[in-house]
Amino acid sequence: MSPSVPLQEMIRAIRSARTQCEERGVIQRECAAIRAQFRQADNGGRSHNLAKLLYVHMLGYPAHFGQMECVRMIASPRYSEKRVGYLGAMMLLDEKQDASLLITNSIKNDLSHSNQYVQSLALCTLACMGSAEMCRDLAPEIDRLLRASNSYIKKKAALCAVHIVRKVHELGELFAPAARTLLTEKNHGVLHGAVVLIIELCERNPETLERFRKTVPDLVQIMKGLVLSGYSPEHDVAGISDPFLQVRILRLLRILGHNNEGASDAMNDLLAQVATNTDSTKTVGNAVLYETVLTVLDIKSESGLRVLAVNILGRFLLNNDRNIRYIAMTSLQKIVGTDHNAVQRHRGTIVDCLKDQDASVKRRALELSLALVSATNVRSMMKELLIFLSSCPQELKSHAASGIFNAAERYAPSQRWHIDTILHVLTTAGGDVRDETVPNLIQLITNASELHCYTVHKLYRALLLDISTQSLVQVACWCIGEYGDLLLRGECQETEPVQVTEDDVLDALETVLQSHMSSPATRGFALTATMKLSTRITDNVDRIRSVVSIYGSCIDVELQQRAVEYNALFKKYDHMRAAVLERMPVIEKNSPGHTNGESMGEVKENQASKKPTEPKLLPQPANQVCDLLGLLGGSEETLQPSPSTALGLLTNTPSTAGGNLLDLLGDLEPEPLTPAPLVPVYDKDGVALTLSCEKQSDTAMTVTLIASNSTDSDISSFTLQAAVPKSVKLNMNAPSGDFLPARGAAKVTQMVVLNYQNKVNLKMKIRISYSSRGSTFQDTVQIDTFPGL
Amino acid sequence: MLLFSRQGKLRLQKWYTATAERDKKKMVRELMQIVLARKPKMCSFLEWRDLKIVYKRYASLYFCCAIEEQDNELITLEVIHRFVELLDKYFGSVCELDIIFNFEKAYFILDEFLMGGEIQDTSKKSVLKAIEQADLLQEEDESPRSVLEEMGLA
Secondary structure, three states: OOOOHHHHHHHHHHHHOOOHHHHHHHHHHHHHHHHHHHHOOOOOOHHHHHHHHHHHHHOOOOOHHHHHHHHHHHOOOOHHHHHHHHHHHHHHOOOOOOHHHHHHHHHHHHHOOOOHHHHHHHHHHHHHHOOHHHHHHHHHHHHHHHOOOOHHHHHHHHHHHHHHHHHOHHHHHHHHHHHHHHOOOOOHHHHHHHHHHHHHHHHHOHHHHHHHHHHHHHHHHHHHHHHHOOOOOOOEEOOEEOHHHHHHHHHHHHHHHOOOHHHHHHHHHHHHHHHHHOOOOOHHHHHHHHHHHHHHHHOOOOHHHHHHHHHHHHHHHHOOOHHHHHHHHHHHHHHOOOOHHHHHOOHHHHHHHOOOOOHHHHHHHHHHHHHHOOOOOHHHHHHHHHHHHHHOOHHHHHHHHHHHHHHHHHHOOOHHHHHHHHHHHHHHHHHHOOOOHHHHHHHHHHHOHHHHHHHHHHHHHHHHHOOOOHHHHHHHHHHHHHHHHHHHHOOOOOOOOOOOOHHHHHHHHHHHHHOOOOOHHHHHHHHHHHHHHHHHOOOOHHHHHHHHHHHHHOOOHHHHHHHHHHHHHHHOOHHHHHHHOOOOOOOOOOOOOOOOOOHHHHHHHHHHHOHHHHHHHOHHHHHHHHHHOOOOOOHHHHOOOOOHHHHHOOOOOOOOHHHHHHHHOOOOOOOOOOOOOOEEEEEEOOEEEEEEEEEOOOOEEEEEEEEEEOOOOOEEEEEEEEEOOOOOEEEEOOOOOOOEOHHHOOOEEEEEEEEOOOHHHOOEEEEEEEEEOOEEEEEEEEEOOOOOO | OEEEEOOOOEEEEOOOOOOOHHHHHHHHHHHHHHHHOOOOOOOOEEEEOOEEEEEEEEOOEEEEEEEOOOOOHHHHHHHHHHHHHHHHHHHOOOOHHHHHHOHHHHHHHHHHHEEOOEEOOOOHHHHHHHHHHHHHHHHHHHHHHHHHHHOOOO
16 A cells, blocks of 8 residues: 655654754644645545644644544545544544534444445444444444344444443343344354453343353353364464454353353363363463463352362462463452462462562562461561561552551461561561551550560660651650660560660650651650650659750740640649659550540541531640649640640540549550540430530630431420529520531530639539420430539 | 553554543553553553553564453453554564554554454454455555546646
C-alpha cells in the first residue's frame, strides 16, 4: 500500500523541529492548512488531511475541529475516506461528544454494506466507542449479522455484541440464542468471539448462566479437540494449539462450574488432561496452565485435582521467570484461606522470594508470608520478615510493619519475644509505623510485669544509640520514667544490666528534650519521664527541678504547660508528689481508638454534635487539671486552650480523683481531641439528656445540657426546668431551640450557670417536658454528682 | 493498549473504555512514568489503581496493556507478542520509525486484531489476509484518481 506522502512529510517536519517551540509552530501552521482544506468542498486529499490531524492529536494537541470532518468522511462512498474517517471517529469522538450521534446513521448503513470490510469498519467503531444510545439503536442489526453466513463478519459481530452487552446489560437477552448457535462453528475466530460473548452474558445474568450450563459437554469436546489434536499450523503458538481459545474456554468453564457439582464433574477429566499434557517450557503453555489452575481452584473439583493444581503452582514458584513466580504467588494468595496447608508446604520458596530484587515479586511475597504465619512457624517466619523489613523498599515498609505487628499479636509465643519483636521493628522501621503502636506497646509492657527490668534496659540501650525514631524514643522515655529505679538498681536477670548513674539517665532524657529531631509529642514524653524520676531517684532531684523550671518558659505551649504544672507540684504540692508520680497500674486492653473508660465512646459520638460548643470545652480539661491538682489557682494564664496533647493528659474515667491523677501523668497517647466528659443523666422513651460541666472559677460552674431524640417522631415544645438547693444560685441561658427532630437529626443545647459557696451541697433537679405525637410528656431527674467536680 | 518510546513519546494509544480526554492524558502520563522507571529484569506485571498492567519492551518501544482483575496476565503477554508479530509481518522487520511514519496503518492492524479489547481471530494468517484485502480495496479506490491526476485531467 502506498504510503501517504503528505502525511509523511508533515511527520518529518515535526520530528525535525529542534525545540518544543519550533514544533508548536510547525503544528500550528499545519493545523491552519488542514482547517482551510476542510472548509473546501471536495478534494482528493481529504483522507491525508484527516490523517495528519490524527497524528497531531496523538502528540497531544487539540484536534476537535476535525470531528465534523470525520462525520463527513464516514459518510463518503470511498473506502479510503471511510477508513480514515472511522479511525478519526474512534480517536476523536467518544460517547460524550454530541457529534458521535451523527455517525449512528452512517454506521447503520455501513452495517448493511455489500463489502465486508466496510461492514467491519462499522462494527469496529461501534465496538470501540459506541454509546448506550447507539448500542440500543443498532443492536438488532448486530443480531442479524450474528446469524449471517460470513464467518469474518460473524466473529466481529460477536465482539461488537460483547461491547453492547457491557454498555446496556438488558440487551444480553437479545443475543443469547444467537450465541448458543455460534458454538457449533468450526472457525476459531467465530468460536473465540462466541465464547467471549457467552462469558459476558453469563457474568451479567444468572439465568443465562443456568441456560448455558447445558453447553458444558460441548465446550469440553472443543477443548479436547484442541488439546489432543495434531499440529494445526494456523493456530499453533509454540506447540500449543490455539492457546487464546483454550484460555477463553477454560474461563467460561470456570464460570459455569463455579458452585455447581454437575458441571464441575463434567470438566474434571478434561482439566486433569490439560494440566498434565500442556507443555510448560514456554510462556504460552504456562498461560494455559495458569488458567487451568484458576479454574480448578474455583469450581467444585475433586481433591486430587486440587492437589494437582497447587503442585503446578508450586512448580511455578520455582520457575526462573519472575513473571511466573509472580502469578504463582497471586494465585496462592487467593487460596491461602481455604487450602492453607497446601500453601504452607511452599513456605520456604515464598520466603525466598522475599529476597528477590523485583518490587512486584517482593510485594506478593510479603502478602503471602504474612498470611502464612501461624502459631507453629511464627518464630522462624518472624525472623525472615524482620530481615525483609530492614531491606525492603520504602512503599512496602509501613505495610510490612503493621503486618508484623498483627502477626506478632496473634501468635506471640511469649511476652518477651513479643516485646523484642516490636522493639526490633521500631528500630528498623520506626518512622513508618502507625500511631497506635506507641500506646499498644506501652500497654504490652505494663502487662508483662516480670519483664519490666529487661524492657527498660533494652530501651535505655536503644535510646543511647539513636534518638531519631520518634515512636521508639517515646516508648523509651515512658519506660525510663516508669521503671527508672529498676534501671538504676543495676541488676537484671534477663539481660546484661547496665551500670548507670542517675546523671546518665537524666542526661539521656535531656538529650531527647533538647534535640531538634524530637517532635513536640516526644519532648512531652521526655519531660514527663524526667518528672516521674524525681520520685524514683534520690540524689538529683534538684537537677530535675531545674530542668522543669527551665521549660516553664518554653515556647511550645504544651511543654510550657506541663513544666509549669510540674513546677507547681514541686513547690506547693510536694507532699502529693510521691502519690501523683506513683507507678502506673496495669492498663486494660481496649479496642483501638479508645482510652480507658466507657465514657470515651459517648464522648466520641457526641463530639460531632458538639462542634459549636467545642471551643467552650477546650478550656475545661485544662481547668480540670488545675482542679485535680487541687486548685493551682493563679497560674491560669498558661492554661490556654492547648492542642490535643493537653487533653491527652486526661482520660475521662468518671472515677476518683486519685485515679485521674495517675492517668494524668501517664501520657498514654498523644491522642486526638477528647473533650470533657458527657454524662448521660436521663434516657427514657428515646429522649436522652447528657450533661457536661465546666468550672469557671472556685464558685461558678457552667453546666451544659444536651438533649437528643432517637424516636421516629419529632418532638416539639421541648423545655427544661432546673431547681437547685437554696445555697446555690441558678441562671439558665436560653436554649438553642425547642424542637427535636426524629432519629437524632439535631440536638438541643442549654447552658445553666451555677454559683455556689460549697460544692458539697451541689445538686440539681431537672424537669423535662415535651410534646410528641400529639401528647405531652413530663419527667424529672435528679443530678447528684457532676462530672469533673 | 499503549505504545511509547523510551523517551516517553507516545506512538499509539487505544482506549477500550470511555474516558474523558483529560483523564486519558493523566493516565498516560502516570503509566509512562511508572513503566519507564522499571529496571530491565523486573517482572512484567504491575498493579496500578484497580487494574493490572502488563508491559513488554521490544527494542525501543514499550507495549503496555491494562487489564482487569480477573484477566490472565500471561495470555496478555502473548497477545502483545502476537500484535508485534503482525506488525513485523506487515512492515517487514518493523522498527519504531515504521510505526511513527505509518501510524494510521498500525491502527488499522490493531483494529483488525483486537476489538473491544478482545482478540478477533486467533489465526495470524487470517488477520494478515484481511488487512491485505482491506489495503487492496483502499488502493483500488485511490488509484483511478491518481492516474487521472497524473494525466493532468483532474
